[in-house]
Amino acid sequence: MEYLLVHFPRSRRVLVDDEFNGRTDELIELEAGTHTVALGPPYNFTPTFRTVRLFDTSALTPREIDFDLAE
Amino acid sequence: MISPNKHGIAALALLLLALAGCAHYPLNEPLAAYQPDQGYRFPAMASGKNTHSLFVCLAFSGGGTRAASLAYGVMEKLRATKIVWKGVEKSLLDEVDCISSVSGGSFTAAYYGLYGDRLFSDFRPDFLERNIQGELTAKALNPLNWLRLASPNFSRIDLAAEHYDEVLFGGKTFGDLPPGSPFIMLNATNLANGDGFEFTQDQFDFLGSDVSRYPVARAVAASSAFPVLLSPLSLKNYPSPKDYRPPKDITNAHTDFYDNRRRYQWARNRASYLTQSERPYVHLMDGGLADNIGLRAIENAYLRTSGFIRKRLNEGEIEKFLIIVVNARTQDQEALSRSESPPGLLTIAYKTATISLDNFSFETIEFMKELQTARKQTQTMLSACQQKLDTCPGQPPLPKLAKSIEPFVVEVNFEALADPSRRQYFLGLPTTFALPREDIGALIDVGQELLDADPVYKAVADSLRPPSP
Numbered sequence: 095m096e097y098l099l100v101h102f103p104r105s106r107r108v109l110v111d112d113e114f115n116g117r118t119d120e121l122i123e124l125e126a127g128t129h130t131v132a133l134g135p136p137y138n139f140t141p142t143f144r145t146v147r148l149f150d151t152s153a154l155t156p157r158e159i160d161f162d163l164a165e
Numbered sequence: 166m167i168s169p170n171k172h173g174i175a176a177l178a179l180l181l182l183a184l185a186g187c188a189h190y191p192l193n194e195p196l197a198a199y200q201p202d203q204g205y206r207f208p209a210m211a212s213g214k215n216t217h218s219l220f221v222c223l224a225f226s227g228g229g230t231r232a233a234s235l236a237y238g239v240m241e242k243l244r245a246t247k248i249v250w251k252g253v254e255k256s257l258l259d260e261v262d263c264i265s266s267v268s269g270g271s272f273t274a275a276y277y278g279l280y281g282d283r284l285f286s287d288f289r290p291d292f293l294e295r296n297i298q299g300e301l302t303a304k305a306l307n308p309l310n311w312l313r314l315a316s317p318n319f320s321r322i323d324l325a326a327e328h329y330d331e332v333l334f335g336g337k338t339f340g341d342l343p344p345g346s347p348f349i350m351l352n353a354t355n356l357a358n359g360d361g362f363e364f365t366q367d368q369f370d371f372l373g374s375d376v377s378r379y380p381v382a383r384a385v386a387a388s389s390a391f392p393v394l395l396s397p398l399s400l401k402n403y404p405s406p407k408d409y410r411p412p413k414d415i416t417n418a419h420t421d422f423y424d425n426r427r428r429y430q431w432a433r434n435r436a437s438y439l440t441q442s443e444r445p446y447v448h449l450m451d452g453g454l455a456d457n458i459g460l461r462a463i464e465n466a467y468l469r470t471s472g473f474i475r476k477r478l479n480e481g482e483i484e485k486f487l488i489i490v491v492n493a494r495t496q497d498q499e500a501l502s503r504s505e506s507p508p509g510l511l512t513i514a515y516k517t518a519t520i521s522l523d524n525f526s527f528e529t530i531e532f533m534k535e536l537q538t539a540r541k542q543t544q545t546m547l548s549a550c551q552q553k554l555d556t557c558p559g560q561p562p563l564p565k566l567a568k569s570i571e572p573f574v575v576e577v578n579f580e581a582l583a584d585p586s587r588r589q590y591f592l593g594l595p596t597t598f599a600l601p602r603e604d605i606g607a608l609i610d611v612g613q614e615l616l617d618a619d620p621v622y623k624a625v626a627d628s629l630r631p632p633s634p
Contacts, residue, residue: 095539116481121565123479124470153543156564
């Protein structure tokens with residue numbers, strides 16, 4: 095399995111491929127491959143989604159991505 | 166000149182031919198509107214005595230009445246296993262969340278899904294102890310059915326489905342499966358691409374069809390349509406409702422050819438239904454052709470981001486995760502190896518069809534065990550690293566998984582029997598829908614015995630056992 099870590103200034107649910115699959119700053123265990131990542135409401139984050147290709151990660155070296163607070 | 170008598174015969178023949186042409190299998194219904202939160206899908210919320218924190222999935226293999234009886238025995242044992250979870254005393258059966266089944270195992274799964282505890286009073290006389298095979302043959306030999314069978318759109322599988330409705334399922338549809346009962350995944354095989362086909366709304370969405378109005382008996386018939394003995398069961402592939410869009414993991418997986426071939430192939434097979442103009446019909450056969458264990462549907466739910474198990478793992482809803490595989494596989498090697506002459510054409514055909522299935526089934530179970538082991542290793546490694554880090558003041562903690570889970574995979578298999586003569590007896594039982602009562606009784610008993618003797622199951626049951634009074 096592959097591991098994703100999503101950062102956002104606030105704790106928020108994470109949508110992977112349009113499905114709730116964990117929270118920010120927690121390890122999210124996923125299959126290898128391409129995934130679309132976004133955050134749950136409220137929609138005050140940017141960008142609106144990120145596309146990531148997960149491969150060769152581990153729980154100690156997850157793929158890390160950031161979302162910013164939208165003004 | 167044609168006599169009036171001959172006129173009458175000709176007219177009768179024409180009438181009969183017309184009637185034969187009228188016979189048509191019941192069509193699946195189109196989906197009026199796409200509603201991703203409605204229909205026969207894994208329930209969003211746990212209900213009744215069931216919690217999602219103790220997550221239990223069962224996989225029932227194929228193997229005719231042998232498989233149905235073994236699965237029944239395991240269900241009896243689960244009902245007899247008393248547990249305490251979150252302070253509530255119940256049976257382990259109350260905590261079963263999903264049952265994925267193939268062929269013979271689908272009868273037990275569907276019956277329990279529809280009728281719950283009635284399984285334990287009615288299923289033996291209503292199905293296990295009946296000569297279903299003889300009844301199906303009698304139906305096919307009944308001249309009243311010949312006309313219908315002469316139609317290109319009505320075949321032996323449709324007669325079988327009618328019979329299952331009469332004796333077992335009473336015309337119930339997937340919409341009649343009561344909320345609170347385990348999620349039942351009846352599996353068949355798509356003859357066109359060899360892929361598994363689940364009778365769930367998630368699968369029917371691709372066909373633009375409504376599974377809630379589809380008879381359970383027909384799904385069970387498709388799941389158990391053994392090649393040659395029974396004909397394929399057909400479904401209509403409708404255009405998708407206007408607002409339908411395929412799940413995101415399907416569209417994303419189209420780029421995964423190099424990164425994840427399993428996900429890529431799964432997505433391709435699912436998406437192939439969306440080309441309705443090229444594939445207006447789907448023809449299904451025995452689920453055992455794609456997966457004779459019934460574990461693939463659970464594996465998909467565990468791996469895929471849209472899978473109901475993966476989502477709950479990542480959301481931290483699951484604490485203990487138990488999979489019980491009831492594998493009624495046989496291995497009649499001895500009889501084959503005792504003969505000096507090479508086996509006949511029928512035996513070769515049967516062996517050719519089933520050897521690869523058995524090998525594939527073995528690999529599916531091992532793959533699921535490896536996934537669970539990998540999860541445990543990840544949790545252990547994270548915990549060990551964190552302990553080391555804790556000795557270095559000022560270091561930020563490592564990120565954690567949503568929840569550390571206790572995963573378990575148990576396989577009920579005749580091979581686990583220590584006594585060689587008993588093992589040989591069970592491994593030599595035929596695949597048929599008519600078994601003598603003593604064989605059925607022995608299968609039910611051995612299902613309970615094998616589950617009880619499994620060291621992993623013992624450990625799970627012990628950890629959940631209610632305190633002694």
